[in-house]
Amino acid sequence: MVSSLLSLFLLGSPALAAEPSKPMAKSPDASRAEAARLVSAFLGDTPLMSDLQSLVDEVGGRATGSPANLRSVDWALARFHEAGVEARKEAFQMPGLWLERSASATVRGTGVSYSPRIAAMPFSTSTPKGGLTASLLDAGKGTERDFKALGEKAKGAFLLVDTAELKDVDGLFREYAESAEIEQRAFAAGAAGVVYMGSRPHNLLYRHNVSVGLRNTRPMMVMERDGALRAQRLLRTGKTLTLTAEIDLQTGPAYESYNVIGEIRGGTRPDEVVVIGAHLDSWDLGTGALDNGANVVALIDLARQMKRLGIKPARTLRFALWNGEEQGMYGSAGYVQAHEAELDKHVMASSFDIGCGRINGFFTGGRPELPPLVERALEPVKGLGPFTQVDVPIVGTDNFDFMLHGVPNLVANQEPALYGPNYHARSDELDKCDPQQLRLNTAIAAALAYGFAQMDAKLPRHSRAQVEELVRTTDLGQQMKSSMLEDWTSGKRGRKGNATAGPETH
Ligand SMILES: [Zn+2]
Numbered sequence: 001m002v003s004s005l006l007s008l009f010l011l012g013s014p015a016l017a018a019e020p021s022k023p024m025a026k027s028p029d030a031s032r033a034e035a036a037r038l039v040s041a042f043l044g045d046t047p048l049m050s051d052l053q054s055l056v057d058e059v060g061g062r063a064t065g066s067p068a069n070l071r072s073v074d075w076a077l078a079r080f081h082e083a084g085v086e087a088r089k090e091a092f093q094m095p096g097l098w099l100e101r102s103a104s105a106t107v108r109g110t111g112v113s114y115s116p117r118i119a120a121m122p123f124s125t126s127t128p129k130g131g132l133t134a135s136l137l138d139a140g141k142g143t144e145r146d147f148k149a150l151g152e153k154a155k156g157a158f159l160l161v162d163t164a165e166l167k168d169v170d171g172l173f174r175e176y177a178e179s180a181e182i183e184q185r186a187f188a189a190g191a192a193g194v195v196y197m198g199s200r201p202h203n204l205l206y207r208h209n210v211s212v213g214l215r216n217t218r219p220m221m222v223m224e225r226d227g228a229l230r231a232q233r234l235l236r237t238g239k240t241l242t243l244t245a246e247i248d249l250q251t252g253p254a255y256e257s258y259n260v261i262g263e264i265r266g267g268t269r270p271d272e273v274v275v276i277g278a279h280l281d282s283w284d285l286g287t288g289a290l291d292n293g294a295n296v297v298a299l300i301d302l303a304r305q306m307k308r309l310g311i312k313p314a315r316t317l318r319f320a321l322w323n324g325e326e327q328g329m330y331g332s333a334g335y336v337q338a339h340e341a342e343l344d345k346h347v348m349a350s351s352f353d354i355g356c357g358r359i360n361g362f363f364t365g366g367r368p369e370l371p372p373l374v375e376r377a378l379e380p381v382k383g384l385g386p387f388t389q390v391d392v393p394i395v396g397t398d399n400f401d402f403m404l405h406g407v408p409n410l411v412a413n414q415e416p417a418l419y420g421p422n423y424h425a426r427s428d429e430l431d432k433c434d435p436q437q438l439r440l441n442t443a444i445a446a447a448l449a450y451g452f453a454q455m456d457a458k459l460p461r462h463s464r465a466q467v468e469e470l471v472r473t474t475d476l477g478q479q480m481k482s483s484m485l486e487d488w489t490s491g492k493r494g495r496k497g498n499a500t501a502g503p504e505t506h
Pocket of ligand 1: 279
């Protein structure tokens with residue numbers, strides 16, 4: 001009330017009438033008070049959990065390209081609009097359609113026949129009607145030595161790969177890194193396909209991308225753990241087995257999908273943008289509560305509460321609900337392409353994608369100037385800390401293309417809670433998310449977003465040469481795996497520039 005009366009009074013003043021459209025910047029004290037008001041909003045009556053329930057139970061699993069995914073786009077737009085937040089959908093290209101219709105398998109040997117459940121791995125090929133039958137071989141853990149032992153026999157066979165039971169997020173990273181190598185060996189050996197023993201307890205099925213993405217040419221699958229262990233035991237006692245896998249897919253060429261972008265325009269620096277993002281799509285076996293519905297509803301509620309409290313940040317805040325993340329971060333890649341001309345004015349792009357566990361800091365992408373700014377932004381929620389920033393680049397979520405374009409980027413580092421075992425699994429459902437922690441995480445996201453929207457500091461965007469240096473001097477190149485590294489070096493993804501340039505000279 002006081003500030004609006006004051007601005008009415010000031011508008012009448014001839015000295016200030018020359019610039020009537022430029023609102024006054026807030027004092028540091030006023031910003032602090034506003035941040036405090038904002039972060040406390042998430043402890044009160046908010047529809048955070050009913051939104052999450054609606055997204056996961058009503059819309060459901062929402063793989064990009066599916067009707068449920070299109071419903072989720074409308075759902076998110078409606079949530080923003082109901083809150084009075086300006087929002088739009090922005091189209092981008094998905095490189096190809098991949099959805100599983102059904103997948104089944106039968107293991108057979110003399111006197112043995114059983115049908116363990118399987119899930120096709122994203123980018124698996126389909127099989128002929130009636131299935132593809134090939135011998136099933138024990139490929140151990142798929143190491144170099146295991147493949148040597150298999151020798152020529154691997155050719156044309158389904159290779160059963162042993163996995164350790166997955167306990168946590170570290171196990172997940174290991175799983176991804178190992179599978180890329182295993183698949184390289186299996187493809188080189190001419191295998192008919194790879195059958196991973198499910199790494200999750202209780203025979204949980206989950207989706208795990210084939211490491212070469214759309215370029216894959218084989219049926220690839222995860223088999224429920226007990227069924228795979230049984231096959232492995234039979235093979236290890238000398239039984240000869242075959243596997244018939246029947247995978248029915250809906251596939252297609254490149255198509256258009258949509259990000260949903262909510263926006264609160266900045267009051268004094270509207271052309272400068274802070275992106276706070278979470279991906280809207282999920283895999284389809286479960287309903288995507290941890291990955292990543294929880295963070296989607298957090299960002300929607302953050303926009304809603306800012307609007308409700310009448311908070312107008314200095315910079316423009318974009319609440320980006322990305323699509324096509326699971327297939328290779330295509331929504332955020334599409335955004336940086338479409339908004340390339342604006343990227344110099346992108347102050348920071350953040351990504352929230354590790355479920356409902358406590359946010360204990362941020363990955364700051366290998367930019368030592370960034371952690372102090374994050375700490376400053378988190379001041380209003382320091383009681384929810386301690387927060388530790390980890391200054392390494394992270395591949396695997398929607399900060400990636402911002403990073404390749406030199407934009408300061410953050411990924412919320414969250415305690416694993418129930419994330420690992422339920423990742424991309426049938427069990428990623430509402431009950432896995434702790435509502436109280438989600439509220440606290442939303443307050444943390446709010447402080448971060450508001451802090452970066454208000455602070456005077458602005459880090460410059462990195463040049464192509466500086467990004468190249470980051471790739472060279474960290475494990476970024478290794479994390480990127482073959483396909484993304486190729487996209488970067490060929491210029492398909494990332495900031496343009498002379499690929500062989502030395503350090504920046506200007
Ligand atoms: Zn995710």
